[in-house]
Amino acid sequence: MAFDKMELRDIEVWDGNFAAAQALRQSQVDVVAAYPITPSTPIVEGYAKFTSDGYVEGEFVMVESEHAAMSACIGAAAAGGRVATATSSQGFALMVETLYQASGMRLPIVLNVVNRALAAPLNVNGDHSDMYLGRDSGWIQLDAYCPQDAYDLNFVAFRVSEDHDVRLPCMVHQDGFMTSHTAQGVHTLTDDKAYGFVGDFKPMNDMLDFEHPVTHGVQTEEDWHFEHKARQHNDLMTKVMPKIQAAFDDFEKLSGRKYNIVEKYDMDDADVCVVCLGTSVETAREVATEMRAEGIKAGVVGIRVIRPFPFLEIAEALKGVKAIAALDRSSPNGTVGMLFNEIAGSLFNTDTKAMLSGYVYGLGGRDLTKAHLVALFKELQANIDAGKVTTPLQQFIGVRGPKLAYL
Amino acid sequence: MSEMKKIKNLKEFSTSADRFEGANLLCPGCAHSIIVREVLNATNDDLVLSASTGCLEVCTAVYPYTSWDASWIHIGFENSSTAVAGAESMYKVLKRKNRLKQPERNPKFVSFAGDGASYDIGFQWISGCMERGHNIMHVVLDNEVYANTGGQRSSSTPIGSSATTSPAGRVSYGEKKNKKDLMGIMAAHGIPYAAQVAPNKWKDMVKKIQHGFSVDGPVFINAVSPCTTEWKFDPKDTMHLTDLATDSLVFPLYEIIDGHELNITYRPKNVVPVEEYLAAQGRFKHLFKDEYKYLIKEWQERVDAQWAYLQRREEARV
Ligand SMILES: Cc1ncc(C[n+]2csc(CCOP(=O)(O)OP(=O)(O)O)c2C)c(N)n1
Ligand code: SF4
Numbered sequence: 001m002a003f004d005k006m007e008l009r010d011i012e013v014w015d016g017n018f019a020a021a022q023a024l025r026q027s028q029v030d031v032v033a034a035y036p037i038t039p040s041t042p043i044v045e046g047y048a049k050f051t052s053d054g055y056v057e058g059e060f061v062m063v064e065s066e067h068a069a070m071s072a073c074i075g076a077a078a079a080g081g082r083v084a085t086a087t088s089s090q091g092f093a094l095m096v097e098t099l100y101q102a103s104g105m106r107l108p109i110v111l112n113v114v115n116r117a118l119a120a121p122l123n124v125n126g127d128h129s130d131m132y133l134g135r136d137s138g139w140i141q142l143d144a145y146c147p148q149d150a151y152d153l154n155f156v157a158f159r160v161s162e163d164h165d166v167r168l169p170c171m172v173h174q175d176g177f178m179t180s181h182t183a184q185g186v187h188t189l190t191d192d193k194a195y196g197f198v199g200d201f202k203p204m205n206d207m208l209d210f211e212h213p214v215t216h217g218v219q220t221e222e223d224w225h226f227e228h229k230a231r232q233h234n235d236l237m238t239k240v241m242p243k244i245q246a247a248f249d250d251f252e253k254l255s256g257r258k259y260n261i262v263e264k265y266d267m268d269d270a271d272v273c274v275v276c277l278g279t280s281v282e283t284a285r286e287v288a289t290e291m292r293a294e295g296i297k298a299g300v301v302g303i304r305v306i307r308p309f310p311f312l313e314i315a316e317a318l319k320g321v322k323a324i325a326a327l328d329r330s331s332p333n334g335t336v337g338m339l340f341n342e343i344a345g346s347l348f349n350t351d352t353k354a355m356l357s358g359y360v361y362g363l364g365g366r367d368l369t370k371a372h373l374v375a376l377f378k379e380l381q382a383n384i385d386a387g388k389v390t391t392p393l394q395q396f397i398g399v400r401g402p403k404l405a406y407l
Numbered sequence: 408m409s410e411m412k413k414i415k416n417l418k419e420f421s422t423s424a425d426r427f428e429g430a431n432l433l434c435p436g437c438a439h440s441i442i443v444r445e446v447l448n449a450t451n452d453d454l455v456l457s458a459s460t461g462c463l464e465v466c467t468a469v470y471p472y473t474s475w476d477a478s479w480i481h482i483g484f485e486n487s488s489t490a491v492a493g494a495e496s497m498y499k500v501l502k503r504k505n506r507l508k509q510p511e512r513n514p515k516f517v518s519f520a521g522d523g524a525s526y527d528i529g530f531q532w533i534s535g536c537m538e539r540g541h542n543i544m545h546v547v548l549d550n551e552v553y554a555n556t557g558g559q560r561s562s563s564t565p566i567g568s569s570a571t572t573s574p575a576g577r578v579s580y581g582e583k584k585n586k587k588d589l590m591g592i593m594a595a596h597g598i599p600y601a602a603q604v605a606p607n608k609w610k611d612m613v614k615k616i617q618h619g620f621s622v623d624g625p626v627f628i629n630a631v632s633p634c635t636t637e638w639k640f641d642p643k644d645t646m647h648l649t650d651l652a653t654d655s656l657v658f659p660l661y662e663i664i665d666g667h668e669l670n671i672t673y674r675p676k677n678v679v680p681v682e683e684y685l686a687a688q689g690r691f692k693h694l695f696k697d698e699y700k701y702l703i704k705e706w707q708e709r710v711d712a713q714w715a716y717l718q719r720r721e722e723a724r725v
Contacts, residue, residue, distance in 0.1 A: 030500045033493060057504055059496045063489065064535035071486035071532065075457070075493025078480050081501055101482050207478035207494055208501065209508050210453040215473040217481035224470050 003028070003057045008188040016150040016179035019186050020086065020112045020172065021046025023154030025056050026194035029110075030081035030201070033061040033072035037091035038124045039176040040114035044086050058082075066091035070098035070111075077107040078216045080206025082158065084109065088176060089116035092130040096137065102169045103138030104232065105216055108161040109169040110154060111139070115278070115329075116176040117364040125365020126176030128277065128329040131306065132338045138232055140170040140240055141306040145281045147184045150174045152257060155189075156247045158198040163243055167204065168236060173306070175278040177365065189255060197254055236308050244305060262313040263302035266292065270299030272380035273318065275343055276327035277303050280361070280368050284327075287373040296381050303339070314346040323355045323380035329362045336394055336407075355380075355389045361397035372397050411617050412451045417609060424448045428474040432466035436642025438632040438649065439463045439548045441606040443519060446546055446628075447477070449616035453514040455498075457491040459524035460484035462555045462634075463548060485529040487518040492541040515620050516543040522563035523553040526587050537596040537625045544619050544626040550634035551586070558637045562587040565657075567702050568690045570637075575693040580702060585709070590663065593627040597666035601627040604660065607649040611660055611672050618662075631658040639689025648687060655684040656714045661721075669720040681707045 006025070014022065020043045024032065034044035048060045063069050069085050077083040087095060092113055102109055115131050117123040135141065142157060144150040153172045161170040174180055189197070205214045220228055241261060248259040265285045267273065272291075274284045281302035291298035301317050303310070318324060328337025335341070340358035347354065359376065362368045379391050392405035414420045426447045433440050439462055447454065454477040458464040464481045467474035482490045495516040501507050520529055525547040533545055552570055553559040560570035565586045569575035573582040594601045599622040602615040612630075619626035633640070633648040640648055652658040653673060660673035682703050685691040694702050 030504075031493065031496050033496070057500065059500045061493070061496050061539070063539070064531060068486065068489045068532055068535055071482055071489035072493035072496065074482050075480060075490035075495075076497040077493075078490075079455070079494035079497035079501075081497045081506075083497075097483060098486070105482075206508075207455050207480065208498055208514070210478070210512050210514065211509065213476055213478045215468050215475050215479050218468040218470040218473070219465050219481075220470045228470075 004054050005191045006055055008190070010188060011185045012188055013183050014147055014151070014186045015181050015183045016144065016147040016174045017042035017114065017181065018046055019147040019151035020154055020174070021050070022188075023151050023194070024084050025050045026189065026191050027082065027084075027155065027158050027198045028056060028058065028195060029084045030058045031061065031073070031076035031083050032058060032085055033063050033069045033076065034085045035063055035066045035069045035087070035091060037066070037088045039116060039126070039180045040086040040088040040091070040112060042180070043112050043114070066094040067098060070095045070102065073109050074098060074102050074105065074107055077102070077109050078105065078206070079208050080203030082162070082201040084111070086112035086114065088114045089118055089130050093118060093133060096133065099134055099137040099139060101217065104228070106167040106232070107169060108167055110157045110161060111169065111171045112154070113171050113173050114176050114180045115173055123364040124176070126178055127363050127365065129331065131173050132330050134171065135307055135338065138168065138236065139307060140168055140236070142170065142172050143277050143304055143306055144172060144174040144179060145278055145302065146179055147182065148186050148257070150179060151186055152251065152255065152259065155194060155197050156244065156251060156259070159247045160240065160243045162201060164202065164204055165239055166235065166243055168232075168240065173278070178279040187255065187257065193254060197251065240308050241305070241310065259304060261305050261310045262317050263304055264317050265300040265302070267299040267301060267317055269297055270321050271297040271384060272323045272377055273299040273301055273321050274325045274327060274373065274376065275301045275303065275339055277306070277339070278329065280327060280329070283368060283370060284373055287370050287377065291374070291377045296377055298377050309342050311342075311346040314343060315350045315352065318343070318347060318352055318354065319350075321352070321354050322384045323357070325357050325359055325376055325380055327359050327361055331360060331363055340394075355383050357383070357389065357391055358394045359397050360394065366398060368397065411621070412449065414613060420448055420609065420613070424451075426454065426475065426477040427467075428476065430472075431474040432469065433462060434635055434642065436635040436645045437462070438550070438606050438634070438645050441645070442546070442548055442630045442632055445606060445609055445612050446517065446616050449613045450515060450620055452620065453512045454478070455491060455494050455514050455516045457481065457487040457518040459487040459518070459520035459529060460555070461521035461524055463519055463521070465555060484524055486532050487520045487524065488529060488533045488536045488543065488545050491516045491518040491543050492536045492539070495541050495543055516541070518543060518545050520545065520547060521554065522547055522549045522551055523561040526563040526589050527561050533593070533627075534596065537593060537598050537627065540624050542624060544628060546628045546630060547589070548632040549629055550632040550637065552634065552637045554634050554637050563589070567694050567699070567706065569693060570690070580693060580699050590627070590629055594663040594666050596625075598627060599624045599665055600662065602662035603629045603631070603658065605631045605649050605653045605658060607646050608653060608660060608673055615662060615672070637690065640687060644687070651679055651684040651687055655679040655681050656710050657681060657684050659714060659717055661717055667725060669717065671717055671721050681710050
């Protein structure tokens with residue numbers, strides 16, 4: 001069986017899920033093992049349909065749980081081919097054990113995580129609780145802000161993850177429903193160009209090379225475990241960013257679309273800025289422009305790479321700002337938000353002594369409106385005008401009932 | 408299909424391949440290693456292997472060493488079956504795409520797991536693999552206990568056995584539940600082949616493993632694996648214990664083809680009383696107190712009933 005190419009228009013109207021499914025098709029993923037969960041399901045349905053229609057030559061394995069999905073992906077990746085799947089929320093949570101096993105075995109796997117809240121209470125809508133649950137699991141994590149990004153970043157993910165110097169699995173995040181189910185114009189690549197960018201899969205230590213048997217997933221105790229984990233961490237910290245940057249550069253040459261590890265918007269002379277992820281980046285950019293018309297020098301920093309966290313690029317982007325808001329779309333449960341923490345860590349030993357406030361917003365799919373962001377930029381400006389932080393360190397945006405603020 | 412390996416005698420069999428090295432950390436007398444060798448030595452085909460977390464895994468792949476001279480993977484406690492099923496899926500794709508490095512090879516995919524990893528935590532994963540029809544063999548090293556973590560009960564632990572989480576004590580005779588019938592459950596998936604094997608009956612084992620490798624689709628093998636440490640017997644007695652298990656019919660040897668056709672493959676000439684089997688193991692010692700003697704009687708009745716049932720099913724040919 002050979003697969004057929006698909007003719008695409010230069011611009012197709014796709015939602016984020018379908019965009020990701022098309023990227024899996026164009027990358028000619030060998031094995032997708034999956035279990036359905038809203039809102040990520042259409043990604044694997046798309047791959048399954050492409051397989052049924054002869055546009056992919058791969059195997060679609062519809063397993064009995066997300067844990068099994070990642071288990072099969074790990075076995076398939078160790079066997080030596082291109083592997084991907086998708087999940088959200090509870091499914092992601094069920095996968096967590098295997099996420100560590102995939103990265104610890106240094107296996108290239110691409111996981112599309114369509115971000116969704118974690119129960120209880122049960123909720124199918126978007127927030128970043130699942131994204132943050134995976135943040136110490138040793139995976140590279142890229143964040144898409146819109147369907148176009150969801151399409152493009154999958155190619156980057158395969159390219160970086162499968163690089164023999166990297167050999168770490170990679171997640172591509174997109175916001176549940178807001179990106180996954182919102183159709184927009186997506187600039188496409190031809191099948192040949194897309195496949196040319198990700199390239200043929202090059203196996204390493206593959207189990208199906210019978211002349212060179214390999215042992216995967218060994219036991220190490222106190223005599224070796226630390227070395228393995230430290231090496232893995234070192235590679236994530238030192239090798240991945242340059243590879244992502246190189247992939248972004250090559251992707252720009254191919255498509256004309258430019259991605260940055262940290263996406264700066266109006267940051268050259270900004271006094272106040274918002275740091276955020278996902279779909280809120282676009283909203284924040286619009287509001288920042290409006291604030292400038294009102295005389296507030298506002299900017300936005302969007303994080304594109306969540307792991308490894310771009311500490312240096314963040315410090316560079318935030319040089320000179322006076323007040324920063326870190327926006328976290330997950331309930332931090334007992335501490336400050338994840339972005340607040342990371343940004344504080346990025347700035348601590350630098351000359352930037354900006355005031356930093358943490359905001360929790362949008363849990364379970366709650367809207368972040370322009371009005372929320374206007375008020376927020378004004379609060380930051382008020383802090384600058386007062387010469388000190390006059391607002392609480394941690395606030396919840398738009399939650400009903402008494403205002404929730406701490407510290 | 409590749410030609411089946413011909414084996415003349417035990418000596419030749421035991422030295423006929425070295426894909427599982429004698430150098431490992433399993434207890435002296437552990438039946439796990441004997442069973443693994445027998446399974447691997449039954450074929451000359453290339454192998455892709457997996458193991459669940461458990462004694463076999465922690466004792467054979469301790470970095471920077473490995474006892475395995477065939478590709479082998481361990482992911483977690485529950486998913487050895489799915490790990491090897493993932494590799495089998497990749498094999499199918501790469502064969503179709505002409506990307507195999509040695510396209511002429513015809514590998515077999517085997518996962519090994521303890522009873523804990525199969526009867527309990529890995530149950531769902533195995534069931535999924537069976538239902539989906541992966542071309543894999545799942546082999547249970549059934550020592551009827553969580554040995555690696557120090558002897559907790561599993562749903563394979565037989566009634567009256569003293570395990571650390573169902574200990575015999577002043578007011579308890581230990582495990583209260585009967586062993587789960589995993590063979591029956593697995594056969595009910597309609598898989599092409601399910602069989603119980605024992606390391607002492609090596610010819611029967613070879614036949615069954617070779618049959619398993621010859622069919623297209625999932626195969627389930629349940630192997631009795633006496634554990635010197637948890638069953639509490641002298642390491643030199645492993646084969647004696649296995650003989651008692653098969654000859655008392657506590658662990659009957661049979662196969663189920665295509666989910667229904669049952670064949671008994673070993674009929675002991677002299678059936679040993681169950682009492683002898685129980686008496687040989689420390690885990691049943693307390694059953695010989697007067698107040699628990701009735702349990703030994705019940706044991707015998709249960710084994711007799713099970714044997715009668717297997718024979719009826721065999722005769723019925725349904
Ligand atoms: C998810 C998970 N739960 C628990 C454990 C702890 N654990 C490791 S091995 C094991 C018992 C293994 O028993 P079994 O499968 O019967 O194999 P045996 O060691 O007896 O050969 C347990 C409970 C684990 N590794 N992973
Ligand atoms: S505890 Fe039992 S199963 Fe584990 S290695 Fe020892 S004898 Fe084998």
